[in-house]
Amino acid sequence: VTYELFYWPTIQGRGEFVRLALEEAGTPYVDVAREPGGMKRMMAALGGSGRAPFAPPFLKAGELVIGQTAAILLFLGQHHGLAPLEEAGGLWTHQLQLTIADVVAEVHDTHHPVSSALPYEDQKQEAGRRAAAFIDSRIPKFFGYFERVLGGNEYLVENRLTYADLSLFQLVEGLCYAFPRALARLGHDYPGIAALRGRVAARPRIAAYLASPRRLPFSQEGIFRHYRELDRASP
Amino acid sequence: VTYELFYWPTIQGRGEFVRLALEEAGTPYVDVAREPGGMKRMMAALGGSGRAPFAPPFLKAGELVIGQTAAILLFLGQHHGLAPLEEAGGLWTHQLQLTIADVVAEVHDTHHPVSSALPYEDQKQEAGRRAAAFIDSRIPKFFGYFERVLGGNEYLVENRLTYADLSLFQLVEGLCYAFPRALARLGHDYPGIAALRGRVAARPRIAAYLASPRRLPFSQEGIFRHYRELDRASP
Numbered sequence: 001v002t003y004e005l006f007y008w009p010t011i012q013g014r015g016e017f018v019r020l021a022l023e024e025a026g027t028p029y030v031d032v033a034r035e036p037g038g039m040k041r042m043m044a045a046l047g048g049s050g051r052a053p054f055a056p057p058f059l060k061a062g063e064l065v066i067g068q069t070a071a072i073l074l075f076l077g078q079h080h081g082l083a084p085l086e087e088a089g090g091l092w093t094h095q096l097q098l099t100i101a102d103v104v105a106e107v108h109d110t111h112h113p114v115s116s117a118l119p120y121e122d123q124k125q126e127a128g129r130r131a132a133a134f135i136d137s138r139i140p141k142f143f144g145y146f147e148r149v150l151g152g153n154e155y156l157v158e159n160r161l162t163y164a165d166l167s168l169f170q171l172v173e174g175l176c177y178a179f180p181r182a183l184a185r186l187g188h189d190y191p192g193i194a195a196l197r198g199r200v201a202a203r204p205r206i207a208a209y210l211a212s213p214r215r216l217p218f219s220q221e222g223i224f225r226h227y228r229e230l231d232r233a234s235p
Numbered sequence: 236v237t238y239e240l241f242y243w244p245t246i247q248g249r250g251e252f253v254r255l256a257l258e259e260a261g262t263p264y265v266d267v268a269r270e271p272g273g274m275k276r277m278m279a280a281l282g283g284s285g286r287a288p289f290a291p292p293f294l295k296a297g298e299l300v301i302g303q304t305a306a307i308l309l310f311l312g313q314h315h316g317l318a319p320l321e322e323a324g325g326l327w328t329h330q331l332q333l334t335i336a337d338v339v340a341e342v343h344d345t346h347h348p349v350s351s352a353l354p355y356e357d358q359k360q361e362a363g364r365r366a367a368a369f370i371d372s373r374i375p376k377f378f379g380y381f382e383r384v385l386g387g388n389e390y391l392v393e394n395r396l397t398y399a400d401l402s403l404f405q406l407v408e409g410l411c412y413a414f415p416r417a418l419a420r421l422g423h424d425y426p427g428i429a430a431l432r433g434r435v436a437a438r439p440r441i442a443a444y445l446a447s448p449r450r451l452p453f454s455q456e457g458i459f460r461h462y463r464e465l466d467r468a469s470p
Contacts, residue, residue: 051327054334054380068333091301092286098303099289113348115368126361133350145289
């Protein structure tokens with residue numbers, strides 16, 4: 001089966017966590033909304049009845065339609081060796097993914113702390129306060145946790161690659177784009193995370209993907225945005 | 236096996252979604268942090284190495300420790316008949332849960348849009364703007380979605396109770412506590428959701444639980460808080 005990924009065609013966003021898993025799995029997929037007529041198909045699926053997803057990204061696998069990034073990764077992890085098959089390991093991988101998803105939501109809200117429906121410029125003041133708190137308290141808390149989970153190992157789970165590693169890689173990439181000053185000491189403060197980032201980037205399929213036109217650039221439209229005034233050195 | 240639930244002992248919070256599933260399952264569990272010495276055990280587990288959870292709630296099932304509300308429910312759903320066992324139904328239930336979890340995070344941020352580390356009083360102005368946007372745009376979007384998923388059925392998934400129904404019940408209870416004016420027309424605008432709320436509340440085990448001292452009251456310390464100035468009629 002050729003998977004169909006449905007996501008906004010011009011940004012990495014949450015869809016990127018799915019793209020990375022599909023690329024590492026080496027399984028054929030179509031990034032539907034980037035094809036002619038694809039946006040129309042995506043919007044129709046969202047408005048549908050029955051098991052319609054709430055929002056992109058969603059993945060079509062034959063008859064199965066799966067929404068929510070973490071649920072899609074749960075599925076891909078089981079079917080493509082990107083997570084342990086046994087229950088304890090599978091749940092542990094999923095738990096890490098859900099924690100990464102929590103960070104991603106918080107990153108989004110650093111530039112949109114009031115409403116996604118309003119432009120950044122209309123919530124700039126609130127964004128300043130929220131971004132400062134995120135850099136000062138939340139990054140250390142989350143990164144300290146993942147560093148502890150790594151505990152000197154190469155990967156987060158049983159020392160073999162899972163989708164949680166791909167997601168942590170993307171989180172770090174995004175944060176380094178959005179907050180270069182805050183992340184300046186990444187390698188020093190979180191050597192395990194920095195090493196994992198390099199290790200994932202060097203995996204043959206991921207390296208090929210990152211160098212291809214399939215990898216969209218970061219931009220001021222996605223979840224990770226660089227606003228100079230929101231960035232600051234970490235404490 | 237007697238489950239051990241670890242969660243803050245004085246609030247419903249995210250732990251409540253797990254409590255409701257445990258109660259409906261009718262399975263024995265200990266709410267650890269509400270027992271003598273329990274808080275100490277919870278804090279020790281959080282700081283631990285290996286597969287330590289990031290934050291409460293987490294569930295101990297024998298040797299297995301599961302963090303993240305949605306992952307705990309995924310586990311309980313499979314082991315206690317609170318979700319379909321086959322893959323498509325299980326993923327669909329989980330997807331709904333993850334969408335409910337997204338709403339829960341947004342509700343929290345209506346009173347803490349800047350930082351969880353600061354008291355509400357220090358982010359009151361930002362909270363006013365965020366709560367207004369939540370009431371005007373987000374509640375209609377999410378509730379419209381769940382009403383559409385229900386589509387006239389009694390429950391969200393295959394017309395039988397799953398943990399997603401218990402969670403939707405709790406979300407509605409919480410929102411009615413926090414924003415009584417915004418939710419005043421619930422039965423009129425979202426008759427399916429209102430009926431599901433009553434249906435869940437009337438289930439024998441849930442009714443017994445809600446009437447017991449095990450059910451903590453809503454308060455100004457949890458996720459759902461009632462601040463008069465944040466509430467307003469829905470559009």
